[in-house]
Amino acid sequence: MSAIVCSHVDKAYGATTVIRDLNLAIEEHEFVVFLGPSGCGKSTLLRMLAGLEDISGGEVSIGGKVVNDLEPGDRGIAMVFQNYALYPHMTIFDNIAFGLKRQKVPAAEIKKRVEAVSRTLGLEPYLGRKPTELSGGQQQRVAIARAMIKTPKVFLFDEPLSNLDAKLRNHMRVEIARLHQSLKTTTVYVTHDQLEAMTLADRIVLLKDGVIEQIGSPAEIYRRPGNLFVAGFIGTPNMNFIEAMVGRKGDGWTLTGAGTVLSLQGGDFDLRHGDRVVLGVRPPDLKTAQAGRANLLQGTADLIEFHGNDALVTFGSGGKEISALVPARECPELRAPVHYMFDEESIHLFDAETGKSLRRQ
Ligand SMILES: Nc1ncnc2c1ncn2[C@@H]1O[C@H](COP(=O)(O)OP(=O)(O)OP(=O)(O)O)[C@@H](O)[C@H]1O
Numbered sequence: 001m002s003a004i005v006c007s008h009v010d011k012a013y014g015a016t017t018v019i020r021d022l023n024l025a026i027e028e029h030e031f032v033v034f035l036g037p038s039g040c041g042k043s044t045l046l047r048m049l050a051g052l053e054d055i056s057g058g059e060v061s062i063g064g065k066v067v068n069d070l071e072p073g074d075r076g077i078a079m080v081f082q083n084y085a086l087y088p089h090m091t092i093f094d095n096i097a098f099g100l101k102r103q104k105v106p107a108a109e110i111k112k113r114v115e116a117v118s119r120t121l122g123l124e125p126y127l128g129r130k131p132t133e134l135s136g137g138q139q140q141r142v143a144i145a146r147a148m149i150k151t152p153k154v155f156l157f158d159e160p161l162s163n164l165d166a167k168l169r170n171h172m173r174v175e176i177a178r179l180h181q182s183l184k185t186t187t188v189y190v191t192h193d194q195l196e197a198m199t200l201a202d203r204i205v206l207l208k209d210g211v212i213e214q215i216g217s218p219a220e221i222y223r224r225p226g227n228l229f230v231a232g233f234i235g236t237p238n239m240n241f242i243e244a245m246v247g248r249k250g251d252g253w254t255l256t257g258a259g260t261v262l263s264l265q266g267g268d269f270d271l272r273h274g275d276r277v278v279l280g281v282r283p284p285d286l287k288t289a290q291a292g293r294a295n296l297l298q299g300t301a302d303l304i305e306f307h308g309n310d311a312l313v314t315f316g317s318g319g320k321e322i323s324a325l326v327p328a329r330e331c332p333e334l335r336a337p338v339h340y341m342f343d344e345e346s347i348h349l350f351d352a353e354t355g356k357s358l359r360r361q
């Protein structure tokens with residue numbers, strides 16, 4: 001049985017629809033990340049699961065039970081927000097224990113549970129302190145402890161790390177991953193940060209304008225983007241897109257675009273002579289090549305960004321800017337001629353009109 005099921009779920013604020021006919025099943029113990037640009041509906045969807053927003057249409061079930069009309073407190077979920085306001089006048093112990101005290105759980109039981117949760121999250125030394133006496137990361141862990149102590153069936157996180165600095169984010173990301181490994185509580189996590197999504201998720205749900213663009217493991221979404229939006233959203237530096245015209249040539253195909261003609265075998269794709277397509281190549285899939293060989297993307301290095309181990313080389317080809325991520329030792333001089341090749345297995349082709357991937361299933 002799935003832990004959470006959304007069936008034809010809609011959400012509208014007045015005349016504005018923000019979630020459209022959304023269908024999704026989240027399995028027990030799964031870590032699912034809602035990812036997408038600002039305003040695509042991630043928080044709205046999460047808040048509908050939590051019961052903090054009404055559902056305009058369709059059904060949400062948690063643990064096999066339709067929860068559309070259940071109060072948040074009766075859904076077996078615990079939520080951690082971006083702004084995890086702790087009670088400033090209470091100790092950390094009391095902050096964590098707050099929910100249990102309200103439920104009139106006996107004091108001895110509360111103490112046992114607070115201690116167990118604090119041990120898991122490394123908060124034992126701080127139980128007597130006030131929130132202002134903790135670092136941002138420690139406060140964040142208190143917020144998670146407060147959610148964990150309810151032993152929920154489902155954890156919901158909405159951008160829980162976005163207020164932290166980069167180093168603390170990395171640290172907390174690892175802690176959340178560890179926590180999930182040990183507790184295995186079904187988790188839905190909202191972020192617009194693809195690195196967070198890629199490292200934490202069993203499956204990513206990529207949203208745009210309230211519609212699911214693709215659902216898959218991080219590797220599937222990276223290697224087999226189903227359309228141009230997904231291809232452009234996932235992966236840094238961004239995928240290069242080159243508009244091209246398909247031609248038939250012997251047993252294979254040609255792509256004419258960006259001032260050049262490339263040959264392809266094309267067996268993995270549904271192609272027709274005269275189709276307009278978009279060729280997608282990720283910068284790390286472009287490899288330094290000798291001048292003069294066939295099938296090159298080439299030009300003059302206009303911009304070089306040194307990243308440490310590697311360098312991002314941007315060059316123009318037929319009026320199109322293309323970037324290659326190469327090992328730093330292969331980094332060319334600025335304005336030097338550059339030549340790059342690619343393996344056919346690493347490329348992506350999309351229909352220029354619909355944006356859909358042309359890869360055969
Ligand atoms: N109470 C409301 N009334 C009207 N429109 C709303 C309301 N709440 C949210 N919206 C709209 O719904 C859409 C989805 O908002 P939501 O907060 O779910 O986005 P998000 O994906 O979480 O974005 P972000 O990454 O910026 O947090 C946005 O276009 C937003 O303007």
Ligand SMILES: [Mg+2]
Pocket residue numbers: 042043044
């Ligand atoms: Mg949001």
